[in-house]
Amino acid sequence: MSFIVRRLAFYLVAFLVAATFNFLIPRLMPGNPADIMLANSGGTIPVEARDALMATFGFIDAPLHQQYLTYLGSIFTWDFGISVKFYPVPVADILGRALPWTILLTGSALIVSFSIGTVLGILVAWRRGQLVDAILSPMALAIQSIPSVVVALCGLYLFAISNRWLPTGYAYDPALDPGWTWDFISSVMVHALLPVLTLSVVFIGGYLVTMRNNMIGQLGEDHVHLAEAKGLSDGRVRYHYAARNALLPSVTALALSFGALFGGSLITEVVFNYPGVGNLLYLGIIARDFPLIQGQLLIMTLAMLTANFAVDLAYVFLDPRLRKA
Amino acid sequence: MRGLFQSFVRNRKAAAGLTIVVIYVMIGLAAPLLSPYEPLARVGRPHQPPSWEHLLGTTRMGRDVLSQLIWGTRISLMVGVLAGVIVTVIGTVIGIVAAYVGGLADEVLNFLTNVILVLPQLPLLLVLAAFLGQVDPLAIAVIIGLTSWAWGARVTRAQALSLKTRDYIQASQMVGEPAWRMILFEMLPNLLSIVGFNFIGSIIFTIITQATLEFLGLGSPLTLSWGTMLYNAQTASAILVGAWWEVLAPCIAIVVIGVGLSLMNFGVDEISNPRLRTLGTVSKAVKLQRKLDRAREGQA
Numbered sequence: 001m002s003f004i005v006r007r008l009a010f011y012l013v014a015f016l017v018a019a020t021f022n023f024l025i026p027r028l029m030p031g032n033p034a035d036i037m038l039a040n041s042g043g044t045i046p047v048e049a050r051d052a053l054m055a056t057f058g059f060i061d062a063p064l065h066q067q068y069l070t071y072l073g074s075i076f077t078w079d080f081g082i083s084v085k086f087y088p089v090p091v092a093d094i095l096g097r098a099l100p101w102t103i104l105l106t107g108s109a110l111i112v113s114f115s116i117g118t119v120l121g122i123l124v125a126w127r128r129g130q131l132v133d134a135i136l137s138p139m140a141l142a143i144q145s146i147p148s149v150v151v152a153l154c155g156l157y158l159f160a161i162s163n164r165w166l167p168t169g170y171a172y173d174p175a176l177d178p179g180w181t182w183d184f185i186s187s188v189m190v191h192a193l194l195p196v197l198t199l200s201v202v203f204i205g206g207y208l209v210t211m212r213n214n215m216i217g218q219l220g221e222d223h224v225h226l227a228e229a230k231g232l233s234d235g236r237v238r239y240h241y242a243a244r245n246a247l248l249p250s251v252t253a254l255a256l257s258f259g260a261l262f263g264g265s266l267i268t269e270v271v272f273n274y275p276g277v278g279n280l281l282y283l284g285i286i287a288r289d290f291p292l293i294q295g296q297l298l299i300m301t302l303a304m305l306t307a308n309f310a311v312d313l314a315y316v317f318l319d320p321r322l323r324k325a
Numbered sequence: 326m327r328g329l330f331q332s333f334v335r336n337r338k339a340a341a342g343l344t345i346v347v348i349y350v351m352i353g354l355a356a357p358l359l360s361p362y363e364p365l366a367r368v369g370r371p372h373q374p375p376s377w378e379h380l381l382g383t384t385r386m387g388r389d390v391l392s393q394l395i396w397g398t399r400i401s402l403m404v405g406v407l408a409g410v411i412v413t414v415i416g417t418v419i420g421i422v423a424a425y426v427g428g429l430a431d432e433v434l435n436f437l438t439n440v441i442l443v444l445p446q447l448p449l450l451l452v453l454a455a456f457l458g459q460v461d462p463l464a465i466a467v468i469i470g471l472t473s474w475a476w477g478a479r480v481t482r483a484q485a486l487s488l489k490t491r492d493y494i495q496a497s498q499m500v501g502e503p504a505w506r507m508i509l510f511e512m513l514p515n516l517l518s519i520v521g522f523n524f525i526g527s528i529i530f531t532i533i534t535q536a537t538l539e540f541l542g543l544g545s546p547l548t549l550s551w552g553t554m555l556y557n558a559q560t561a562s563a564i565l566v567g568a569w570w571e572v573l574a575p576c577i578a579i580v581v582i583g584v585g586l587s588l589m590n591f592g593v594d595e596i597s598n599p600r601l602r603t604l605g606t607v608s609k610a611v612k613l614q615r616k617l618d619r620a621r622e623g624q625a
Contacts, residue, residue, distance in 0.1 A: 138591070162569075
């Protein structure tokens with residue numbers, strides 16, 4: 001129990017650090033963000049709105065610590081200000097609409113890549129030094145070093161443009177009304193297929209190599225030899241004795257890969273024009289829509305922290321030693 | 326040191342990786358000699374497919390793709406190495422200091438490292454780049470370098486902590502070795518494989534991230550790099566009009582250097598962790614053993 005409480009405290013502080021970064025970045029950068037935005041907006045924002053925009057950043061006539069407290073208060077009341085690009089829609093509304101799509105994309109990619117990578121890693125370690133290992137392991141390593149943007153662009157060209165098998169973008173057929181109908185759900189699935197697959201491919205390699213290396217370490221351990229000597233079946237030794245212990249460092253690697261996963265999803269969303277938060281960040285950056293950018297950054301941080309906390313819970317489940325502590 | 330290098334070259338994966346990387350470095354160095362055309366000049370009609378005149382075709386602006394690719398190699402590698410150096414130096418120093426000094430310093434540094442690890446890095450980089458305006462390659466290298474050291478620091482710290490309890494370190498402590506000597510001559514040599522792994526990994530990460538930032542239009546449009554090539558291809562809708570060469574060329578360049586660098590890293594991993602070494606088949610292992618036996622007999 002104390003393990004979970006400690007982790008929660010850590011995430012709270014980490015979130016405060018991120019929020020502080022968010023507060024400091026526009027203050028440390030040259031120029032005044034509100035003026036830059038007014039200049040960029042091309043007249044969609046009335047000049048009177050300038051004061052409201054300044055307030056969004058906490059640029060009120062007050063000493064710095066006062067500004068900081070106002071800013072923190074607005075975060076915890078979920079008030080990220082008003083978007084410039086989508087003026088006058090509040091940032092919180094825009095993010096709320098985009099978040100489910102990103103969760104769908106990253107969640108599916110995570111499940112696909114982690115399960116395929118881990119299972120292949122177990123098999124390759126079992127046959128280490130044989131042909132499968134000699135082919136799959138270097139290949140996994142190579143795939144790992146391919147940027148998401150390359151995979152996404154190649155996937156788009158191969159499967160959506162030169163062969164028109166899959167849609168080129170967006171999350172569903174815009175002619176359909178969103179709802180729990182079969183037409184709509186199948187359209188969502190077809191549209192998600194290519195983004196999810198191109199996003200997963202990059203990560204399979206990493207999970208495979210991690211699992212292979214942990215597994216090889218485990219296979220040399222005494223308890224595995226004992227299990228073999230007892231005459232247990234290969235499958236039992238592989239999964240119940242070796243893989244279960246090898247999984248722990250893999251789960252750590254999983255937590256460490258969340259950052260890359262969110263980054264990859266950002267790129268994938270941009271390439272496939274998928275309406276998630278990553279694409280929103282991109283649109284916000286192009287339009288220099290600072291309230292949107294800052295709100296997005298906080299949401300992504302929150303998502304990362306939640307995902308990490310979920311991994312901590314999984315750790316407690318996988319490692320009995322933590323349950324006692 | 327020499328022994329380390331020899332076992333590195335003898336490792337087949339590492340040697341293959343090293344070959345790729347050396348070729349890239351040579352292309353980068355000899356860019357002015359190798360490039361057939363001026364990379365930013367209009368030298369042909371727009372979107373010409375590959376031909377003898379333009380081996381990799383032309384862009385929509387009528388620029389030669391091969392020349393751009395060759396010059397891009399130079400910038401992308403320089404950014405990668407610069408950021409790699411920054412990441413490795415910061416990560417190694419923080420990792421060793423945290424482990425060696427311990428106590429409050431360790432608590433603070435370790436906390437800082439862990440916080441940075443749970444922050445979404447790419448979005449943060451994008452936002453930094455956006456606030457800075459269109460950033461040149463040097464600025465990209467610096468911001469990537471300053472924000473990406475956490476992983477290296479964490480791994481270095483873990484290894485340094487385990488070294489600290491070894492007998493030989495404790496012995497030299499009792500003999501009264503000064504701290505700098507202990508760190509430089511007793512600990513650092515045993516951390517070399519982690520430092521090398523971190524350095525190469527950071528170069529891969531930087532090349533990927535630079536390409537991503539520039540693809541999203543955050544880099545300076547006047548730069549000649551793989552990322553700006555992708556950006557220009559994207560804004561010219563190269564994929565949609567079927568000009569695949571304009572997209573594929575930088576993609577392949579990035580993939581191949583990434584593969585080369587990770588093969589090197591695989592080699593580093595295998596050398597530092599003998600368990601991961603695979604001799605291939607049993608017959609190969611037997612042959613190797615015979616060879617060793619014969620060599621020993623020859624010496625005797």
